[in-house]
Amino acid sequence: MTGFLIKRFLQAVFVVLVVTLFVSYAVRLSGDPAIMLAQGAGSVTEQDLQNIRTGLGLDRPFPVQYAEFVKGMLVGDFGRSFLGGTPVSRLIGDALPATLSLAGASLLLSLLISIPLGIQAAVHQGGPIDQAIRIGSLVGLSFPNFWLAIMLVLLLSIAFPVFPPSGWDGPISLVLPTLTMAIIFSATNIRLVRTAMLETLSAQYIMVARAKGLKNSVVLYQHALRNCAIPLITYIGLQFGKMIGGLVVVEKVFNWPGMGTLAFDAISARDYPVLQGSVTVLALLVVLANLLVDVAYGIVDPRIRNS
Amino acid sequence: MRTFQKTMISASLAIAALASPLAMTNARAAGTLTVALHQDPGNWDPIATFLVAWGAVGGQVFDGLIMRTPDMKLVPGLATKWEFLDKNSKIRFTLRPNVKFHNGEPFDAEAVKFTFDRLLGDEGKKGPQQSNYAAIDKVVVVNPLTVDMYLKSPDPVLLTKLAGYGAMIVPPKYIKEKGSEYFGMNPVGTGPFKFTEYKPKVSLSFARNPDYWGGAPKVDSLVYRFIAEPATQAAELQAGRVDVANQVPLAMLETLKKDPKLAVVSMDGPVALALRYNTSRGIMKDREVRKALIMAVDRDAIIKTILLGQAKPIASFQGELSFGYDPALKPLPFNPAQAKAMLAKAGVKPGTQVQLDFRGPDSNFREVSQAVAAYLQGVGIQVSLKPYETNVLLNDIIPNGKTGEMWQNQWGGWTFDYDNTAYSMYYTKQRWNPFDDDAKLNALLHTQRNSWDQAERQKTLREIGRYVADQALEMPLYSLNTVYGVNKRARNLALPADGRFRFVEATVE
Numbered sequence: 001m002t003g004f005l006i007k008r009f010l011q012a013v014f015v016v017l018v019v020t021l022f023v024s025y026a027v028r029l030s031g032d033p034a035i036m037l038a039q040g041a042g043s044v045t046e047q048d049l050q051n052i053r054t055g056l057g058l059d060r061p062f063p064v065q066y067a068e069f070v071k072g073m074l075v076g077d078f079g080r081s082f083l084g085g086t087p088v089s090r091l092i093g094d095a096l097p098a099t100l101s102l103a104g105a106s107l108l109l110s111l112l113i114s115i116p117l118g119i120q121a122a123v124h125q126g127g128p129i130d131q132a133i134r135i136g137s138l139v140g141l142s143f144p145n146f147w148l149a150i151m152l153v154l155l156l157s158i159a160f161p162v163f164p165p166s167g168w169d170g171p172i173s174l175v176l177p178t179l180t181m182a183i184i185f186s187a188t189n190i191r192l193v194r195t196a197m198l199e200t201l202s203a204q205y206i207m208v209a210r211a212k213g214l215k216n217s218v219v220l221y222q223h224a225l226r227n228c229a230i231p232l233i234t235y236i237g238l239q240f241g242k243m244i245g246g247l248v249v250v251e252k253v254f255n256w257p258g259m260g261t262l263a264f265d266a267i268s269a270r271d272y273p274v275l276q277g278s279v280t281v282l283a284l285l286v287v288l289a290n291l292l293v294d295v296a297y298g299i300v301d302p303r304i305r306n307s
Numbered sequence: 308m309r310t311f312q313k314t315m316i317s318a319s320l321a322i323a324a325l326a327s328p329l330a331m332t333n334a335r336a337a338g339t340l341t342v343a344l345h346q347d348p349g350n351w352d353p354i355a356t357f358l359v360a361w362g363a364v365g366g367q368v369f370d371g372l373i374m375r376t377p378d379m380k381l382v383p384g385l386a387t388k389w390e391f392l393d394k395n396s397k398i399r400f401t402l403r404p405n406v407k408f409h410n411g412e413p414f415d416a417e418a419v420k421f422t423f424d425r426l427l428g429d430e431g432k433k434g435p436q437q438s439n440y441a442a443i444d445k446v447v448v449v450n451p452l453t454v455d456m457y458l459k460s461p462d463p464v465l466l467t468k469l470a471g472y473g474a475m476i477v478p479p480k481y482i483k484e485k486g487s488e489y490f491g492m493n494p495v496g497t498g499p500f501k502f503t504e505y506k507p508k509v510s511l512s513f514a515r516n517p518d519y520w521g522g523a524p525k526v527d528s529l530v531y532r533f534i535a536e537p538a539t540q541a542a543e544l545q546a547g548r549v550d551v552a553n554q555v556p557l558a559m560l561e562t563l564k565k566d567p568k569l570a571v572v573s574m575d576g577p578v579a580l581a582l583r584y585n586t587s588r589g590i591m592k593d594r595e596v597r598k599a600l601i602m603a604v605d606r607d608a609i610i611k612t613i614l615l616g617q618a619k620p621i622a623s624f625q626g627e628l629s630f631g632y633d634p635a636l637k638p639l640p641f642n643p644a645q646a647k648a649m650l651a652k653a654g655v656k657p658g659t660q661v662q663l664d665f666r667g668p669d670s671n672f673r674e675v676s677q678a679v680a681a682y683l684q685g686v687g688i689q690v691s692l693k694p695y696e697t698n699v700l701l702n703d704i705i706p707n708g709k710t711g712e713m714w715q716n717q718w719g720g721w722t723f724d725y726d727n728t729a730y731s732m733y734y735t736k737q738r739w740n741p742f743d744d745d746a747k748l749n750a751l752l753h754t755q756r757n758s759w760d761q762a763e764r765q766k767t768l769r770e771i772g773r774y775v776a777d778q779a780l781e782m783p784l785y786s787l788n789t790v791y792g793v794n795k796r797a798r799n800l801a802l803p804a805d806g807r808f809r810f811v812e813a814t815v816e
């Protein structure tokens with residue numbers, strides 16, 4: 001296990017380095033932050049722009065800038081935002097918990113929705129319950145996340161003002177963004193659980209369990225569910241990257257003070273250090289999630305652990 | 308199964324129970340004015356940024372020597388009067404007595420000198436502010452309540468510039484002790500509101516300054532919330548959680564107007580839009596063709612249908628509030644038949660292709676470009692629309708002269724003076740002028756810039772406007788209104804066209 005973890009760790013470092021190199025280079029191709037900072041200024045001369053670039057350290061060659069970034073990154077220093085000079089580590093420190101709580105709550109809620117519904121659909125295969133759940137998940141799958149977010153705001157913040165439409169006013173602010181993300185992910189997860197469950201339910205050991213006269217709930221939730229877990233965990237791990245992408249949009253609509261909003265605003269302002277810092281952290285999260293999936297396999301299925 | 312269902316039900320109930328009492332916290336403290344702002348400039352030091360979002364906050368914390376009212380009049384600020392001396396080479400300011408910064412530090416001539424030394428020195432170099440004040444040579448203290456400002460060259464817009472942004476007066480002792488970085492996160496000024504808390508990217512809070520020299524503000528506190536999405540700003544407004552929204556989507560205006568609690572406030576704004584021509588290329592070399600294209604497009608219809616009336620047609624690249632605006636100069640009339648004839652006379656073949664470059668993320672302008680393309684097709688010109696990511700267009704395409712035949716140009720500015728726009732747009736080799744090189748235009752621009760005589764300048768600026776219209780260097784489109792969404796419980800907001808709020812008289816029910 002230790003050798004496996006070391007190998008995985010080195011892989012992770014490599015992935016993160018490649019990502020940061022790519023992001024740092026690409027963002028510099030995309031435009032000049034000096035002009036963004038001077039935006040609205042009456043008469044900006046080329047000299048002013050040059051002064052700003054020098055002040056930000058952008059007059060140095062790219063390899064020097066990148067090397068400095070990596071050096072800082074090793075000690076957790078991502079530099080300072082071009083827009084105002086706040087340390088990037090502070091911005092990330094504020095934003096990361098917001099994103100993790102949203103991602104965590106969404107994941108949890110989507111599992112709470114999709115596991116029982118997926119199982120019910122499998123148990124009643126072909127029947128009206130199965131049909132209803134399958135159509136429901138198809139509908140959920142067809143919603144673009146930003147549209148769903150706006151609809152939830154219209155319904156639950158404006159027509160029936162129960163939840164705040166945006167920002168952070170305590171745990172209650174989590175509800176709408178969590179619901180949005182959870183609905184989107186449940187739609188796929190339900191189908192996944194259903195398929196896996198159908199396969200499992202036809203297995204011999206389930207018939208044996210039933211033949212022993214075990215209660216239906218014990219058969220479903222203790223014998224069958226465990227075997228459905230592997231594909232579900234794999235999928236959630238893979239889904240995590242996609243989830244981060246979805247978070248950017250959902251955070252933006254709900255003005256959620258998380259990593260997505262941070263990265264998105266940094267792109268539009270050409271705030272290189274903030275973008276580099278937040279993308280690095282997001283990449284780390286995705287890598288970490290995949291690592292956790294591998295570890296989770298071992299826990300769920302002893303055969304994998306022992307091999 | 309049953310246990311699982313039970314767990315699910317209790318979990319849902321728990322969430323609901325947790326949520327309902329919290330829902331009540333939505334109601335906000337009385338006496339607090341909440342403003343949605345589209346951006347967090349990240350730093351509240353007057354020399355650090357030039358963003359409109361900074362301007363929306365700066366006037367609450369800081370004062371300039373001169374101030375500008377919401378209707379753009381220059382009035383005494385921290386200086387009670389000023390006079391031009393020695394053939395306009397010096398301005399003598401008499402300062403307001405008994406004014407204190409929020410930290411108790413006295414405001415005096417030393418503070419004014421410190422402010423300008425800082426702005427014009429190395430510290431100011433780091434930001435984009437310095438060049439706007441390049442006309443100032445130095446500030447000299449005469450006595451504690453008098454300073455002389457020596458000028459290197461005339462700058463007819465200087466007084467306006469002293470009323471804003473970089474020239475806001477800052478506390479010397481505080482900055483020397485705490486450093487600029489700390490100051491940027493914890494601003495101290497002489498303004499009507501005292502800084503209390505700043506959460507980067509989330510919010511910025513102020514408390515009223517009871518000792519404000521201009522009379523204490525009526526509201527107890529002021530909160531800015533940074534909300535970038537216009538639709539989200541509108542939702543927050545509808546939910547009654549913000550009192551002023553500075554960016555609401557045009558499509559939402561009707562909905563907001565119908566809400567009895569809300570109002571939409573709209574006025575002439577600083578932003579003008581035009582389609583500039585690439586006069587170095589193809590059919591655009593011909594002035595008659597450029598004019599014909601202007602006449603082929605029905606701008607009134609575009610304003611009415613796409614912009615829902617929140618704009619005014621323009622004949623030069625400026626709106627009515629701009630100094631140098633010429634009410635006598637009328638836009639060319641919409642006349643497709645004549646346009647067609649002019650194009651035929653110029654030898655332009657039907658089906659000729661032109662390319663229009665525009666800011667892709669701007670969904671309103673995307674529709675405007677499509678409408679323009681349709682009108683031009685009506686006179687036989689095929690337009691290919693080319694959207695660019697805004698920064699690519701601004702950084703790479705326009706300054707390097709890589710545009711198509713037509714390109715979107717949008718210009719704001721808070722000085723409301725055509726000099727600013729015209730100089731950047733038409734003076735040879737300026738950043739926003741990749742194509743034109745006109746000695747006559749350069750001379751006119753130069754003349755007005757080097758004069759203090761406002762009547763003379765007005766005349767020259769109007770001449771520039773007429774000359775550019777005659778040369779048809781661009782297709783002037785419209786000047787946009789400044790539009791705010793407002794909760795009616797907030798009164799006396801004195802909302803300004805340039806977005807620079809000052810809520811001294813505002814009240815909240």
